Amino acid sequence: MEVPTPERRGEPVPPHPTLSGYYGRDEDRPEFVRRLFDRAAPSYDTIEGNMAFGWGRRYRREALVRAGLFTGMRVLDVAIGTGLVAREAVRLAGDASKVIGLDPSAGMLSEARRHLGVNGVLGIGEQLPWRNDSFDFLSMGYALRHLSDLTITLREFRRVLKPGGALCVLEVTRPQNRIGNATLRFYLRRLVPVFTRLRTRNPEAELLMRYFWDTIEACIPPERILTAMDEAGFADVRRTLVIGLFSEYMGYKEGPRPTPPGPPRKPDRNNFFVRRMDR
Numbered sequence: 169m170e171v172p173t174p175e176r177r178g179e180p181v182p183p184h185p186t187l188s189g190y191y192g193r194d195e196d197r198p199e200f201v202r203r204l205f206d207r208a209a210p211s212y213d214t215i216e217g218n219m220a221f222g223w224g225r226r227y228r229r230e231a232l233v234r235a236g237l238f239t240g241m242r243v244l245d246v247a248i249g250t251g252l253v254a255r256e257a258v259r260l261a262g263d264a265s266k267v268i269g270l271d272p273s274a275g276m277l278s279e280a281r282r283h284l285g286v287n288g289v290l291g292i293g294e295q296l297p298w299r300n301d302s303f304d305f306l307s308m309g310y311a312l313r314h315l316s317d318l319t320i321t322l323r324e325f326r327r328v329l330k331p332g333g334a335l336c337v338l339e340v341t342r343p344q345n346r347i348g349n350a351t352l353r354f355y356l357r358r359l360v361p362v363f364t365r366l367r368t369r370n371p372e373a374e375l376l377m378r379y380f381w382d383t384i385e386a387c388i389p390p391e392r393i394l395t396a397m398d399e400a401g402f403a404d405v406r407r408t409l410v411i412g413l414f415s416e417y418m419g420y421k422e423g424p425r426p427t428p429p430g431p432p433r434k435p436d437r438n439n440f441f442v443r444r445m446d447r
């Protein structure tokens with residue numbers, strides 16, 4: 169597999185090389201991804217719940233808290249899917265009317281609307297249908313690997329954030345050590361797709377899980393994602409790594425940051441489970 173070389177400032181940054189076994193040419197990728205999620209949508213929450221042993225919702229909430237989401241903020245959740253991040257954002261923002269979601273898959277969006285009652289807009293992260301300076305907080309859970317270009321998308325994210333607004337991107341990062349990587353590969357590439365097929369009887373859900381691992385394995389390294397955030401103009405860019413697997417990319421648009429109500433939150437301590445990574 170070809171590894172992407174470092175790009176010059178501002179040039180396109182695809183999240184992974186072409187996976188031609190799935191969609192042939194890069195131009196066909198957005199349509200392949202949209203159809204895959206459309207067809208797997210009714211099974212998505214079952215798959216996610218089983219794969220993450222029911223831990224996914226709580227983890228999403230904790231990540232949003234770490235990134236500074238608090239009551240009253242206006243939130244855009246890009247790649248809302250069935251609403252697993254948005255649900256936690258509503259709890260923290262305190263009101264469903266404060267949270268808007270966007271997704272290119274009508275199937276995923278209709279699941280989100282059914283479960284949550286938040287506003288859902290059909291669209292892609294690369295081209296957001298909102299004015300400049302519209303949101304206090306922008307989240308995107310597990311969709312970075314599906315973007316066509318990180319540079320364009322991150323600039324869009326910065327554009328729609330208000331000055332001082334926060335970005336939180338959640339993504340799975342493959343373990344750096346060989347044993348960890350081989351174990352996760354066996355679990356996600358071999359076991360999870362088979363269990364998914366047995367549990368959901370949905371062949372598209374099985375395909376989604378194979379594609380899930382293949383995109384994680386082929387994804388550009390975290391350092392390149394952090395650099396793309398720098399290049400898009402985000403300040404205080406950093407990554408927190410949870411149980412060596414879940415990366416939380418955070419950054420801010422320049423400007424005065426909103427002050428949370430109540431006493432200030434204690435800064436996160438590094439520990440075995442949650443580590444703020446050096447750059």
Ligand SMILES: C[S@@+](CC[C@H](N)C(=O)[O-])C[C@H]1O[C@@H](n2cnc3c(N)ncnc32)[C@H](O)[C@@H]1O
Pocket residue numbers: 201202205216246247248249250251252253270271272273276291292293294308309310311314315316
């Ligand atoms: C793995 S799901 C994640 C859903 C949700 N954020 C979560 O945490 O469960 C990935 C979502 O990204 C969406 N997606 C794919 N390409 C996208 C794009 N270019 N812009 C925004 N969302 C996209 C898919 O339709 C899908 O709903």
